Amino acid sequence: MDSEHTRRRVLELAGVGTGLALAGCVGGGTDAPASTGDTASPTSEPTETPEETDTATETETETPDPTMSTVFHFTGDVSQQEHALGNVSNLLADDTIDLDDVVLLVNGSGFRLVLAEQTEHAEKLTELLDEGVSIRACENTMERFSATEDDLVDGVGTVPSGVGELTKLQAGDGYAYIKTP
Structure with a gap:
């Protein structure tokens, strides 16, 4: 996959319109593919969807005030x-x-x-x-x-x-x- 296609896919998975660009995102502004050790590189499957994030936040309990x-x-x-x-x-x-x-x-x-x-x-x-x-x-x-x-x-x-x-x-x-x- 080329880097432009990868950027579009990441934005799409994040729920952002494809007309927007993210500075400093995947590929560091070049068309070179991300290295295998780059933790910011996208995967083919997202690890967490926005719906999962919302659900996780709702189920977290508040930390009680400290004594x-x-x-x-x-x-x-x-x-x-x-x-x-x-x-x-x-x-x-x-x-x-x-x-x-x-x-x-x-x-x-x-x-x-x-x-x-x-x-x-x-x-x-x-x-x-x-x-x-x-x-x-x-x-x-x-x-x-x-x-x-x-x-x-x-x-x-x-x-x-x-x-x-x-x-x-x-x-x-x-x-x-x-x-x-």
Whole structure:
């Protein structure tokens, strides 16, 4: 078959009128036949008709949205604690998001949120822990406050370094980062 006839046959099989030309298609713009190793060369039988393509597309199932993990970073003062806890609660209540894991990491001035003797929000922290939120305190900050794990609200964990934990969660584990007031 000559290359012009081949081009016309390919266009016909693709459902394109024969009055159109495809640039860079079969034969690379010359009348020389395509080499046997050329994957773009047509075959005598199409491997897939347009009808088969449409059917295959219709039967494919949608990929579900991926689950997400989020880390909230709280370094604010006492006046911002309720707002920070509200942000975490709002994310948990959002039914449009498929959450895998939520972490609340406190360091700096935000550390007072998890100190059992200083926080006014121990009950809310316990509720968040019961809902599966992992609450973590920076051990460097604990040292600065002369606090131990016994001084924390029950269930609050510790990490050696708040900034190290944030780095690990974001870069290594793919967590979304939210700086909360």
